[in-house]
Amino acid sequence: MLKIENLAYKTGNEQILQGINYEFENGKFYVITGHNGAGKSTLAKCLMGLYKSSGKIILNGEEIQDKSVDERANLGMGFAFQQPITFKGIRVIDLLKVGGGDFNEYEAILKKVGLEPKDYLFRELNNTLSGGELKRIELASVLSRKIEIGIFDEPEAGIDLWSFNNLINVFSEFQNQNRTTIIISHQERVMKLADIIIVMKDGQIIKSGSAKTVLPTLNI
Ligand SMILES: Nc1ncnc2c1ncn2[C@@H]1O[C@H](COP(=O)(O)OP(=O)(O)O)[C@@H](O)[C@H]1O
Numbered sequence: 001m002l003k004i005e006n007l008a009y010k011t012g013n014e015q016i017l018q019g020i021n022y023e024f025e026n027g028k029f030y031v032i033t034g035h036n037g038a039g040k041s042t043l044a045k046c047l048m049g050l051y052k053s054s055g056k057i058i059l060n061g062e063e064i065q066d067k068s069v070d071e072r073a074n075l076g077m078g079f080a081f082q083q084p085i086t087f088k089g090i091r092v093i094d095l096l097k098v099g100g101g102d103f104n105e106y107e108a109i110l111k112k113v114g115l116e117p118k119d120y121l122f123r124e125l126n127n128t129l130s131g132g133e134l135k136r137i138e139l140a141s142v143l144s145r146k147i148e149i150g151i152f153d154e155p156e157a158g159i160d161l162w163s164f165n166n167l168i169n170v171f172s173e174f175q176n177q178n179r180t181t182i183i184i185s186h187q188e189r190v191m192k193l194a195d196i197i198i199v200m201k202d203g204q205i206i207k208s209g210s211a212k213t214v215l216p217t218l219n220i
């Protein structure tokens with residue numbers, strides 16, 4: 001279980017997150033939605049330790065708010081950025097190796113995200129890759145790690161319809177393995193997969209409930 005208590009984040013004079021309380025249950029599929037600027041990416045980054053928030057973050061009974069990104073990753077948390085970062089000189093295979101595994105696994109994971117292994121495994125992560133390709137590579141790198149909680153920030157952005165269908169399959173499979181899935185998304189098709197939809201506004205959670213109850217209340 002991932003629990004947050006009074007989680008707040010401030011930058012300069014601006015209070016970005018307002019003191020959020022929430023409990024993510026193990027194995028459930030959550031979609032966080034809400035308008036641009038609501039604080040979704042900030043919340044994800046606070047959970048992962050990329051931003052230092054105040055309040056408590058409790059993972060399976062252990063307080064982790066003072067732990068680094070690496071420590072949180074070792075505890076089974078993974079994060080895929082809204083805007084993936086490129087690393088000069090790093091190849092796709094280097095990124096996948098971080099998760100352990102072997103060559104066959106790397107190939108299988110790349111195929112899962114709709115990338116032909118022979119074309120991508122040895123590509124460098126630089127600006128010759130399109131935004132959609134980078135998103136899929138980042139997704140592959142999160143999937144290659146044996147994580148318990150996956151946080152994906154707008155994974156569908158820049159991805160075409162064909163791979164969008166694959167993406168849905170990837171998340172269904174991830175969920176079937178009983179991992180906790182937290183996806184930030186505006187897509188109705190992604191929201192329909194959710195056990196729980198969380199709606200954020202002005203740095204707060206204003207609503208959360210089953211897809212059936214929350215979806216009809218959204219203007220999408
Ligand atoms: N590092 C930062 N410095 C200043 N303002 C930020 C920073 N990160 C986010 N913000 C602001 O915080 C608010 C929430 O941003 P964000 O979490 O990216 O929203 P969302 O992902 O819901 O679109 C926005 O008003 C944004 O401009």
Ligand SMILES: [Mg+2]
Nearest residue numbers: 040041042082
């Ligand atoms: Mg965002």
